[in-house]
Amino acid sequence: MKVGIIGASGYTGAELIRGLSLYQEVEINQIVSRNFAGKKLKDVFPHLSDSRYQDLTFEEEADLDSSDFYFLALPHQPSVELVKLLHEKGKKVVDLSAAYRIKNPSAYPNYYGFEHKYLELLSESVYGLPEIFREEIGKASIVANPGCYPTATLLALFPAVKEGIIQSDSITVNALSGISGAGRGLKQHFHYPEAYGNAYPYNPIKHRHIPEMEDVINGISDKKLLIRFTPHIIPVSRGMISTVVFKTDMKKEQLEELYRLEYRYEPFIRILNNPPAIKDVVGSNYCDIYVDYDERTGDAVVISAIDNLGKGASLQALQNFNIMTGMLEDKYIKDISRVSILFP
Ligand SMILES: NC(=O)C1=CN([C@@H]2O[C@H](COP(=O)(O)OP(=O)(O)OC[C@H]3O[C@@H](n4cnc5c(N)ncnc54)[C@H](OP(=O)(O)O)[C@@H]3O)[C@@H](O)[C@H]2O)C=CC1
Numbered sequence: 001m002k003v004g005i006i007g008a009s010g011y012t013g014a015e016l017i018r019g020l021s022l023y024q025e026v027e028i029n030q031i032v033s034r035n036f037a038g039k040k041l042k043d044v045f046p047h048l049s050d051s052r053y054q055d056l057t058f059e060e061e062a063d064l065d066s067s068d069f070y071f072l073a074l075p076h077q078p079s080v081e082l083v084k085l086l087h088e089k090g091k092k093v094v095d096l097s098a099a100y101r102i103k104n105p106s107a108y109p110n111y112y113g114f115e116h117k118y119l120e121l122l123s124e125s126v127y128g129l130p131e132i133f134r135e136e137i138g139k140a141s142i143v144a145n146p147g148c149y150p151t152a153t154l155l156a157l158f159p160a161v162k163e164g165i166i167q168s169d170s171i172t173v174n175a176l177s178g179i180s181g182a183g184r185g186l187k188q189h190f191h192y193p194e195a196y197g198n199a200y201p202y203n204p205i206k207h208r209h210i211p212e213m214e215d216v217i218n219g220i221s222d223k224k225l226l227i228r229f230t231p232h233i234i235p236v237s238r239g240m241i242s243t244v245v246f247k248t249d250m251k252k253e254q255l256e257e258l259y260r261l262e263y264r265y266e267p268f269i270r271i272l273n274n275p276p277a278i279k280d281v282v283g284s285n286y287c288d289i290y291v292d293y294d295e296r297t298g299d300a301v302v303i304s305a306i307d308n309l310g311k312g313a314s315l316q317a318l319q320n321f322n323i324m325t326g327m328l329e330d331k332y333i334k335d336i337s338r339v340s341i342l343f344p
């Protein structure tokens with residue numbers, strides 16, 4: 001199968017190439033980037049110098065015919081258009097941007113600053129969180145790969161929402177992200193002197209992942225739930241922690257049992273006996289989850305950890321690819337540590 005990666009010179013693009021280089025059934029036949037056009041993969045990403053794609057050259061423009069399957073690792077607006085064009089050509093796509101993630105179209109003008117032009121495709125695309133939408137992903141031709149904060153948060157919430165045990169109307173979510181979550185472009189507050197030895201919250205009231213998370217949980221829950229979300233930047237390159245807190249009368253043992261039962265067959269979810277750490281998931285597609293209960297306040301406290309570029313983006317995109325193409329869901333993804341990583 002021929003696979004194209006558009007937006008291949010960014011952080012998630014590099015991670016897609018890292019993962020796909022293990023796939024025997026796949027040939028990456030195009031990697032696209034305007035700024036790196038004409039350069040070889042090994043010169044742009046030296047950590048991939050021993051990859052079988054080391055001499056593949058970046059193309060300036062995407063060829064929408066020559067690949068069978070496309071990964072888009074682009075900003076949201078270019079993705080809106082490209083998904084449409086690829087869909088018209090009958091191609092399967094995993095889009096890593098938010099362009100087709102949110103079913104409620106008003107989220108686009110309200111949180112992303114543009115009107116979505118292709119509402120019929122928005123309802124046709126499937127949200128690419130396999131632990132919730134596996135069956136739909138298997139039949140989809142457009143999969144909207146989730147955002148990193150929504151991946152960590154929704155996996156920490158899903159068993160509780162599905163079981164209907166959340167008694168509060170809102171759920172408090174505090175999350176920490178490594179800096180690669182912001183992409184490879186330069187921004188002042190991510191410069192080394194400003195980010196190193198520092199940590200800070202941002203968009204504490206209105207972050208664009210709120211409608212994405214609420215869209216999913218309110219599609220499952222009988223009662224309307226709101227997300228009270230505060231993201232923070234921490235001085236690591238990759239990795240993410242999300243802590244979710246909600247009122248419930250289900251105590252620790254029952255809660256843990258609920259989570260273990262729901263995720264018992266999931267290849268990439270690990271329920272831990274202690275709070276998770278970023279270092280244990282970086283470079284992988286795992287989501288580590290810890291479940292506890294605060295007897296004093298009557299709150300469940302669920303903490304998840306992922307790699308924002310792994311389960312939060314590119315390796316989850318490969319999990320979706322495996323499902324969409326009928327491969328074993330964890331094939332090659334669990335061998336990923338064999339390939340060198342950007343920012344180990
Ligand atoms: N970083 C993360 O942790 C996560 C990112 N995502 C999403 O994945 C997508 C990619 O993110 P990431 O890899 O971090 O981003 P980067 O900024 O690192 O890379 C963006 C890529 O898109 C290309 N690009 C940028 N602007 C345009 C444009 N206007 N038209 C065509 N190509 C363009 C760039 O190459 P060039 O400019 O040379 O063409 C580059 O290859 C984004 O939508 C992001 O929101 C999702 C989950 C997690």
Ligand SMILES: CC(=O)N[C@@H](CCC(=O)OP(=O)(O)O)C(=O)O
Nearest residue numbers: 096097098147148149177181182
């Ligand atoms: C650290 C940082 O800036 N993170 C990004 C989220 C990365 C991600 O998942 O983004 P998309 O929804 O855009 O795909 C942010 O807060 O906007």
